[in-house]
Amino acid sequence: MLCSGCGKGIPFNGQVCPYCQRDKSKDQQYTVWALVLGLGLGYLGYKLFGGWGAIVGFVVGCLVAFVASGAGSSKPPEVRVTEDSMPGSTETSSEVRLKKLSDLRQKGLINESEYATRRKVILDEL
Secondary structure, three states: OOOOOOOOOOOOOOOOOOOOOOOOOHHHHHHHHHHHHHHHHHHHHHHHHHHHHHHHHHHHHHHHHHHOOOOOOOOOOOOOOOOOOOOOOHHHHHHHHHHHHHHHOOOOOOHHHHHHHHHHHHHHHO
């Protein structure tokens, strides 16, 4: 099955395209509807107009299902960047690291010598 967003081959049962990260949960339904409408209109075309009617009916059925499904209209996921993931200034980053280090010392998770050593490393980076 091809992704309606990026056009690359994806597994039929996939929920999200591994390439463009678009939601593909309804693509299976659209593909099945295209097949059902194509076969239904193909049969109707065959009964009314013969062999060529079957071909035209099948193509028309698939096109109707494709247009009705809105294929290709899914939007890529919205990506939000939080402040924590933004590279901040050295001062802000160092302040946060020193605060965390102090909290670890207060909780007794590191001893005084480890605190002093790590504090020196952080301050040397400034």
